[in-house]
Structure formats: C-alpha cells, structure tokens
Amino acid sequence: MRTLLLGCLLSSVVAHAEPPPDAPTALLETVVVSGVQPGPGLWKVSKGDHVLWVLGTLSPLPKRMSWESREVEGVIAQAQRVLLTPRVDLDVAGGAFTGIFLLPSLLKARNNPDKQTLAEVLPADLYARWQPLKRKYIGRSDSVEKRRPIFAAQELYEEATDDAGLRIDGKVGEAVEKLAKKHDVAREQPMIKVRLAEPRDALREFAKSQLDDIDCLRKTVDRLETDLPAMQLRANAWAVGDIEALRALPYVDQNQACRDAMLRNSIVQERGMGDLRERLAATWLTAAENTLRDNTVSFAVLPMSQVLGDEGYLATLRSRGYAVEAPQ
Incomplete structure (x- = not known):
C-alpha cells in the first residue's frame, strides 16, 4: 500500500529540497564509480562532552558501489545508541490479511479518475516533453499512460536513474543497522505511526479524488532533461566523500512537488496526515536531543538534505x- 498510495509521500517526507542555484549548463558524460567506497565523513553534534555523530545519506547512489566505512564502524563500536533514518509507519487496520484483498483497489488508485490518460490530463507542452523520455526509459508500455502524473513520474524517475547506473535505495541504512547489531548497540528508529482504520473506503475515495500533481511530473521531467549528469556527479561525490562537491551541486528536488501534491489531497488531509513532515521533524529532533542528553557517544543517519540544508535538522x-561541525 505504501508504494502505490503513499509511497511518494511516506518514503521521502523527511527530505527537503535544496536551495536551487543556476543549473550546470554542460557536463561531460560521467563514469559512475564502482567497487568499495568509504562515503563521506561524519558531522559532529555536541553539547558539553556528549557527542552525536551523523552520517548524511544520498539518493540515488552508484548502482555498482559497495559502501564500507571504517570511521562509521569505529564510532558505532563505541556508541551507546544508534538512531536509524526516521520514517512514517502506515498501519492498515486488519493487518496483512486485509492488505491482500486491498490489492485490486491499490492498483486502481494509481490510475487517473474516469479512465483518463496522461494525454488528456497533461498540458500539451508537458505531454510532448514526457513522450521522448517515456520512450527512452520505460519503452512502449501503455499502462503507464493511464497513471496519475505522480505515479507516472515515479516510474519514469526510477527507470531513468537505473539507466544512468544509479540506484535509489543505496542500502546504507541497512548496513548501519547491521553494524549496530554486530557491536550490540541499542537501536532506535524515530517514527510516527499513521493508522488507516478503513483502508478500503480510503482507497475508493482516493481513486475518485483529484490530485494537484501535474507539477510533480513537470519537475521530474525538468530534472531528467537537465540534471542526470549532475546526479551522477553527486553520487560519485558522496561515494568518495567529497563534501565540497556535494555543496557545489545542490538541486531542485522534484520530490518536494510530489510530496506536496499528496499532502494537499483531501483524503490525506481528512485522515490527519497533512502535517506528516512537521510531525516527523519534531519526532526526530526530540529523539536526537534525548539521545545526546542520555549518552556520551551516539550515532545517527539522516538524508544529506537534512545535514546540509539551511532549514535541515542539523541547522x-x-x-x-x-x-x-562538518567533517574535516
């Protein structure tokens, strides 16, 4: 359910857009790094003699890269607590068994109401830009033409980044959790739980509702037309730990427009989920401050936007x- 209905929202609600500079005008074809890479250094958050070390993560990352950091393992080995990436947990009433029978409704919820196609929903200029990208990265599939713009954008972005030698899930969080288990360190995942009491009704209403999500697809197209080479450079910079390069390559995050489309939806608002971003921020900040207060050494994982951003969690x-303090 999370992927089809709220995936664009729940999986990335923690991330904020970076302030946009002028886009790079011309970049040579980039070779994406591979093999074992150390990633960036750690940020140090402290008060008195209590320290929280923070690893900033990035998406997408090089597909053929394997992340291995002696610095991170050394810190986790001496830490008393590890804060994992914050997230939203969607609790569907009735559990997994109910979820099986929701699948037909889930599939229907991805599509535009009244069987409209993207050609009918999108402005003509945007549809003309969508078509060559769709042919290049998705192929001749007709099913994606029935999707709501937000879900078409998600599929296009996933296929394009894969084609560029990148993967959206860099699995860094999983590696950190394994290190914490290896060294028997207490783990905490700041989260807020959202309970969906009547999922079938919610899906039925969502399938009929309108989403202001054309800007989500437009910004996804913008980014794929102009930012793929820079996306590869960012992935390389993260892999080799080049913080200055990451600072020099901020971008307009199309996911912000996609998240906003979901958060503004009437069905989401009526079920008390319109303020997820603010609630998750408050939850993580409370967990971080408690961790710093109670432990002399602790470790956390955050999206790089929350580490570098002027309005991020570290700010x-x-x-x-x-x-x-930034890494040296």
Missing part, C-alpha cells in the same frame, strides 16, 4: 544551542 539543532 535546527544548531539554532537550539548545539555545536555542529
């Missing part, structure tokens, strides 16, 4: 009086 901790 908020700095404004609350914590010392925040």
Whole structure:
C-alpha cells in the first residue's frame, strides 16, 4: 500500500529540497564509480562532552558501489545508541490479511479518475516533453499512460536513474543497522505511526479524488532533461566523500512537488496526515536531543538534505544551542 498510495509521500517526507542555484549548463558524460567506497565523513553534534555523530545519506547512489566505512564502524563500536533514518509507519487496520484483498483497489488508485490518460490530463507542452523520455526509459508500455502524473513520474524517475547506473535505495541504512547489531548497540528508529482504520473506503475515495500533481511530473521531467549528469556527479561525490562537491551541486528536488501534491489531497488531509513532515521533524529532533542528553557517544543517519540544508535538522539543532561541525 505504501508504494502505490503513499509511497511518494511516506518514503521521502523527511527530505527537503535544496536551495536551487543556476543549473550546470554542460557536463561531460560521467563514469559512475564502482567497487568499495568509504562515503563521506561524519558531522559532529555536541553539547558539553556528549557527542552525536551523523552520517548524511544520498539518493540515488552508484548502482555498482559497495559502501564500507571504517570511521562509521569505529564510532558505532563505541556508541551507546544508534538512531536509524526516521520514517512514517502506515498501519492498515486488519493487518496483512486485509492488505491482500486491498490489492485490486491499490492498483486502481494509481490510475487517473474516469479512465483518463496522461494525454488528456497533461498540458500539451508537458505531454510532448514526457513522450521522448517515456520512450527512452520505460519503452512502449501503455499502462503507464493511464497513471496519475505522480505515479507516472515515479516510474519514469526510477527507470531513468537505473539507466544512468544509479540506484535509489543505496542500502546504507541497512548496513548501519547491521553494524549496530554486530557491536550490540541499542537501536532506535524515530517514527510516527499513521493508522488507516478503513483502508478500503480510503482507497475508493482516493481513486475518485483529484490530485494537484501535474507539477510533480513537470519537475521530474525538468530534472531528467537537465540534471542526470549532475546526479551522477553527486553520487560519485558522496561515494568518495567529497563534501565540497556535494555543496557545489545542490538541486531542485522534484520530490518536494510530489510530496506536496499528496499532502494537499483531501483524503490525506481528512485522515490527519497533512502535517506528516512537521510531525516527523519534531519526532526526530526530540529523539536526537534525548539521545545526546542520555549518552556520551551516539550515532545517527539522516538524508544529506537534512545535514546540509539551511532549514535541515542539523541547522535546527544548531539554532537550539548545539555545536555542529562538518567533517574535516
């Protein structure tokens, strides 16, 4: 259910857009790095003699890269607590058994109401830009033409990044959790739980409702037309730990428009999910401050946007009086 109805929202609600500079005008074809790579250094958040070390993660990352950091393992080995990436947990009433019978409704919810196609929903200029990208990355599939713009954008982005030698799930969070288990360190995953009491009714209403999601597809097309080479450079920079290169390559995150489309939907609003971003931020910041208070050494994983962004979680901790130091 998370992938089809709220996947664009729940999987990335923690991330914020980076402030956009002028886009790079011309980049040579980039060779994506492979093999074992160390990733970036760690940010240090401290108050007194208590320290929280933070690893910033990035998506997408090189597909053929394997991440291995001695620095991260060394810190986790001496830490008293590890904060995993914050997330939203969707609890469907009735559990997994109910979920099986929701599948037909889920599939229907991906599509435009009244059997409209993208050609009918999108402005003509945007549809003309969508078509060559769709042919290049998705192929001749007709099913995607029935999708709502937000889900068509998601499929296009996934296929394009894969074609560029990148993968959206870099599995860094999983590796961190394995290291914590290896060294027997307590783990905590800050999360908020959202309970969907009547999922079948919610899906039925969602399938009929309108989504203001054309801007989501437009910004996805914008990014794939102009930013794929820079996306590869960012992935390489993260892999080799080049923080300055990451700072020099901020971007307009199309996912922000996609998240906003979901959050503004009437069905999402009526079920108390319109403020997920703010609630998740408050949950993580509370967990981080408690962890810093109770442990001399701790470790956390956050999206790089929350580490580098002027309005990210680390900027908020700095404004609350914590010392925040970038890696040397």
